[in-house]
Amino acid sequence: MDINPPQLLSLPGGHIELRDARSGRTNLVDLVAFEIGRTAVTRAEFAATAGCELTDPRTPAHGVTWFEAIDWCNAASEAEGLSPAYVRTGRSVEWNVAADGYRLPTEAEWEHACRAGSVGPHYGPLNEIAWTAKDGAGAPAEVGLKKPNEFGAYDMLGNVWEWCWDYADPARYGDYRVFRGGGWADEAWNVRASVRRGSAPDAGLEDVGFRVARGACGVPVASSGQGWSDEADRCRAKVRGPIPFGWTPLKFGS
Secondary structure: OOOOOOOOOEEEEEEEEEEEOOOEEEEEEEOEEEEEEEEOOOOHHHHHHOOOOOOOOOOOOOOOHHHHHHHHHHHEEEEEEOOOOOEEOOOEEEEEOOOOOOOOOOHHHHHHHOOOOOOOOOOOOOHHOOOOOOOOOOOOOOOOOOOOOOOOOOOOOOOOOEEEEOOOOHHHHHOOOOOOOOOOOHHHHHHOOOEOOOOOOOOOOHHHHOOEEEEEOOOOOEEEEEEEEEEHHHHHHOOOOOEEEEOOOOOOOO
């Protein structure tokens, strides 16, 4: 299968502090060097591998479920002779952290790539770097039209939200996955480097797309990497004490 692969940026390793708003905990993550897409995966790139109808080729692929993003990563990897990062069995997906193929970034990788060394809510004036509700658009814009961050990544904020590998909150939301960055219809307060949202992995949300990462970060049998840990996921999924009002804990894992 012939495809034009996404353009990737080589990012240095570093440190990023993630905050869990529910528990109030912070987690300092050490990252090894990795690659990430210069832009979100476009409709042209998505169509070339997924075999779907092509319109608006330079806009981000959107309305894509987390499962579709995972499947696309594997198909694109196989097309280029790379090792697929994921093994999927129904709703269960395992990540081989030693694979060199395309994958979704972890939350830690995504925020490191977004901030590009900045410490505020945005990596520049929002009107210069992001498509938001203030622009009055009714759909995503073509990628790369606003200013990039210091790493050279475009549209890390605004335009479309981007799926990440991580679970949103296993204790409350089961297998919901995280997306980051804000979309074209979001107000400024929602388009910040630290904002996280989540939804079911089979939900196709109109303003959610994805950006790929690459880079092995462990050995084949490892169950952690780049800020993610299967053990931590399972620990977070355990509800301790009384269930808070309004919660409906969902089943997590197998």
